[in-house]
Amino acid sequence: MTAVAPDTLEPMARFTERFRALDAHSAAAAMVALPLDQAIRVLAALPVGQAVMAHALLPSARQREIAAEAAHLLPWLGSERFPEGSVGRLLEAPSAVFSAATRVDSAIAALREIVKQRMVTYVFVTASDGTLEGVVAFRELVFADASQSLADIMLRQPFTLRPDMLLVDAMREVVTRHYPVYPVCNEEGRLLGMVRGQVLFEQQAFEISAQAGAMVGVEREERMATPWGRSFRFRAPWLLLNLLTVFIAAAVVGVFQDAIDRIVVLALFLPVVAGQSGNLGAQALAVTLRAMTLGEVRQLRVARLLSKEAWLGCLNGTVTGALAAITMYIVAARQGEGDPLWLAIVTLVAMTLSCALSGVIGALVPLLLKRAGADPATASAILLSTATDVISMGGFLALATWWVL
Numbered sequence: 001m002t003a004v005a006p007d008t009l010e011p012m013a014r015f016t017e018r019f020r021a022l023d024a025h026s027a028a029a030a031m032v033a034l035p036l037d038q039a040i041r042v043l044a045a046l047p048v049g050q051a052v053m054a055h056a057l058l059p060s061a062r063q064r065e066i067a068a069e070a071a072h073l074l075p076w077l078g079s080e081r082f083p084e085g086s087v088g089r090l091l092e093a094p095s096a097v098f099s100a101a102t103r104v105d106s107a108i109a110a111l112r113e114i115v116k117q118r119m120v121t122y123v124f125v126t127a128s129d130g131t132l133e134g135v136v137a138f139r140e141l142v143f144a145d146a147s148q149s150l151a152d153i154m155l156r157q158p159f160t161l162r163p164d165m166l167l168v169d170a171m172r173e174v175v176t177r178h179y180p181v182y183p184v185c186n187e188e189g190r191l192l193g194m195v196r197g198q199v200l201f202e203q204q205a206f207e208i209s210a211q212a213g214a215m216v217g218v219e220r221e222e223r224m225a226t227p228w229g230r231s232f233r234f235r236a237p238w239l240l241l242n243l244l245t246v247f248i249a250a251a252v253v254g255v256f257q258d259a260i261d262r263i264v265v266l267a268l269f270l271p272v273v274a275g276q277s278g279n280l281g282a283q284a285l286a287v288t289l290r291a292m293t294l295g296e297v298r299q300l301r302v303a304r305l306l307s308k309e310a311w312l313g314c315l316n317g318t319v320t321g322a323l324a325a326i327t328m329y330i331v332a333a334r335q336g337e338g339d340p341l342w343l344a345i346v347t348l349v350a351m352t353l354s355c356a357l358s359g360v361i362g363a364l365v366p367l368l369l370k371r372a373g374a375d376p377a378t379a380s381a382i383l384l385s386t387a388t389d390v391i392s393m394g395g396f397l398a399l400a401t402w403w404v405l
Contacts, residue, residue, distance in 0.1 A: 028057035088163030100151035130190040245386035256397035277358040277392040284362030309359035317355025354392035
């Protein structure tokens with residue numbers, strides 16, 4: 001990729017905004033060619049989640065240069081050691097840490113220097129072994145008596161997050177709290193750092209926005225400004241897989257070529273049956289993905305979820321199938337092909353059964369992907385469309401062959 005370099009007349013804010021529009025790989029490739037001070041300023045201006053991903057993709061030599069020069073400007077350095085998609089990836093060094101015995105006036109004196117470099121919302125109070133004992137809001141510190149110790153005014157046993165906690169789980173914990181900063185501790189309760197609430201919500205918003213693309217084989221990192229060559233490499237493999245699955249569906253239709261030749265009206269209704277079952281499967285897929293994101297699947301047994309989607313598919317398939325059956329009867333009667341009544345019955349039964357099965361498959365695909373250790377949203381729509389096409393068109397043509405011919 002051609003390096004992004006600031007024009008002498010271009011404000012730095014506009015320059016860094018151009019990096020915000022890039023995916024992590026493209027941003028890292030552009031930063032390699034930048035002078036060190038400009039690369040550091042770009043990383044400091046990017047959202048924490050994007051900056052961490054871009055920094056992790058830089059060459060090791062450039063990472064060491066940045067660590068040596070900008071540890072105080074980039075408090076999240078070192079967070080790459082935590083799993084991707086976890087709270088630890090957004091971890092920042094705590095801005096202000098004191099012991100419980102520290103007097104209020106001493107803490108305020110120390111903070112006068114700290115706030116020149118970093119924004120301080122909470123003061124963290126730790127024991128000698130690093131265990132978090134409490135937090136003090138900056139407002140409480142300002143209005144406290146100067147002779148008091150932090151132990152006198154701190155909030156004991158504060159709410160904390162764990163570094164290995166997934167962002168989805170963390171969002172469920174913080175959604176009703178709305179704190180500006182959350183301390184992050186390990187299992188022993190030792191303070192590792194902090195995560196800003198705004199950063200959590202920004203990263204979760206990015207993950208949600210990427211989910212729709214992942215369902216159809218678009219990489220989560222791809223942005224509008226991603227170079228076309230990288231976008232092609234992102235998308236082509238999934239499109240080739242989709243082509244293979246389309247051939248499978250076409251092969252199933254080809255098995256019943258004789259039936260289509262004898263009753264041409266069947267070909268007219270293939271997209272009707274496939275389209276309805278595909279749409280219903282997509283609805284079940286969307287609801288299941290949302291339930292998995294909100295943690296509702298843990299509370300609801302899988303068998304109950306699948307039975308609900310099967311029942312809904314059966315009901316919706318019966319309603320839409322009845323309308324399609326009436327249409328089939330009229331068209332078949334006008335064209336004089338086959339038995340219109342039996343063709344209508346085939347249409348009704350095929351749509352009912354295919355919609356019921358599509359609902360089950362739509363709910364099952366993300367569950368199976370998750371159990372296999374894959375992202376439940378990754379290309380799930382491609383797998384779903386193949387299954388629904390094979391079931392709906394194959395079932396429709398098979399019933400027509402058995403009952404009409």
